Amino acid sequence: MYPPPFILERFFARHEFSARYLLSTSDCQGMPMTVLLAGADDELRRLWHGLRLGYTESQGMPELRDEIAALYESVRAGEILVAAPEEAIFLVMNALLSSGDHVVCTFPGYQSLYELARTIGCDVDLWQPKEGEDWYFDPADLEALTRPDTKLVVCNFPHNPTGALPSHEAFARVISAAERSGAWLLSDEMYRLLEPSDEVRLCAAVDLYDRGLSLSGVSKAFGLAGLRIGWVVSHQGSLLERMKALKDYTTICSSAPSELLALMGLRSRTDILAANRERVLQNITTAAEFFDRHSTLLEWAPPQAGTVCFPRLTALGDSADAGRGGRDVTKAAAGAETFCARVLRDTGVLLLPSTVYGYGDSHFRLGLGRDDFATGLEVLDAYLIRQTDGA
Template sequence: MRIPEFKLERYFAKWEFHAPYLLCSSDLEGWRMGDLLALADDDARERWERLGLGYTESTGLPALREALAGLYPGVAADQVLTFAGAQDALFAALNVLLGPGDHAVVTWPGYQSLYEVARATGADVTLLRLREEDGWKVDLAEVERALRPETKALVVNFPHNPTGALPDADTWRGLFALAEARGVYVLSDEVYRLLEYDPRDTLPSAAELSPRGVSVGVMSKAFGLAGLRVGWLATRDAGLLARCAAFKDYTSLCNAAPSEVLALIALRARERVLARSQALLADNLTRLDDFFARRGELFSWVRPRAGSVAFPRWKGPGPVEAFCQSLVEREGVLLLPGGVYDFPGEHFRLGFGRTNLPEALARLERFCDTLPQR
């Protein structure tokens, strides 16, 4: 396999553990071990205390798969397969679904794995561009035009990274209708699901909507547990799930035993865990609304509808890469320029799931005050 360098991850490798203010992180503030263990029910506490550090079941701890299935009405525990993070799940699913001669349609801008892994399988890939002037909305007519007789997979990511876009219910179901009519799988990266600002906007998962729907999730985003490296995919297609399980034998094989139990604790206490996440995002988003209202001369702001990231556009002097470089060097605040997505324009990813956002935003404001007045 030949696959290009992962630009986003190389960018983070340079800055993530050196910049004190990560104003572009996609994950939420991580839970502390003691606070998470305090949420454990009696069964999970006993599992933790008697945990053996041997290999785990390759498909995932049965109790964990049962808890994950609870996120998807109509999906059973044996229709869920765990992985070492969502990246592992995406890698397996794309390699199982696609190969030479196949075609995939992938939303863009987006997480590089969604289209580069697809290309690395030998498949042809059409990027489905989302546009700022349309509010980052997906256009069903463009989707229909992009589909071909050899299309095997429609790869989507909603709530969307990096824009925070979310389709309305009719558009979402329209995507699946187009795919169903052509026998196309919908691989849905749903790692930001359950971070909708209005619960009424929460969309049915791909695994619920279609027998060819494949939902990918992770503990990193909505649950604030990136350090566990627990992801999963859910699908009612037993054959596809079996092929993904066999492919996984060549990647992570199985999850870390402590991570599985800690994920189980969080899932069983998900109402409290998600309430913490929602409160943090709501507070930070209010601060961002105020900031961008004051700084309209420097930034274009399409307010996200869900998730923990947004994709503003830099309108100030110089290219966005120079702006991001100067900001991190002078104020220690890291933003992610849109060039890591190979996306044209002057956009940058902004993440607002961390508790130190007020300090980071104050430093960004101070930096903006030093810019020459127009």
């Protein structure tokens, strides 16, 4: 099994650690280790000071799985497999799928959510949103794509890169569509817990559907991406056993320090999540003012939840169908890829063009989770003003 290059990850490998201003990242501000340790309770501090750097339990540290289980309504610690989030996607796909299976996946999105299925030999259909309706993922479109033999439905809400979040009623139809086909439902919930209010937060798929799997981790909502700790949750014991057996061929087990630090983060989740949600909301307000100033060039739909949005370069014309075989803007002189490259070259501001997602050439991803968002946006703002004045 050798999937094609992961375009987004190759893009960040080239630019993430050399660009001066990161306006395209999807995680929240990385937490200093000193702050995380300072917030730990006495029990966790004792465990930290006595930690031995040996192997850990393959399924994950029991205390960590207990804390993860508390995030759900119906999950026991034994139904959780701890793994790096990308690793968990790999394990799920390989444990569930065979060549010829039918898969439906939200798109645009994180490449491994659909590319691994393609590499296995699956028939993959893409469920795409309606940009003109604030990136609405219409359940009717999903219902039209699912078949009696659909093996897996993959969704990601809050959605990366658009920031879309279905209503509770719409998500219930997603569950029903999978249920009618007897399909598994893999729900990428990496941005869950970053909703502007508890009322709009969707229930985890694993709590709604017996064949639902919830994928999450501490990278995005918690700002602890460097720990490389995530998890996948399933009520289906046989599937969990297959994933555990496959993990013996990937990492075997997670890092002992990372697991303990992730446990600290989860136990401090009330404060951590509140701070991260407040930062995102402040950055959305700053972004709204920016887009108002540049409305002749840029158009955006504010994210309904999560840390990212997906603005459009309006100077290219109507590209709402760019990802669906509509107007081809990839050859436009000022397409998103060219625009982002020029911005990076001239200002050091890193934006993520939609070509990375294979979704036309008229959008870019903007990340709203970092402390220096306003500073980077000021640099971009000044650049665009100079370009307009010089036109």
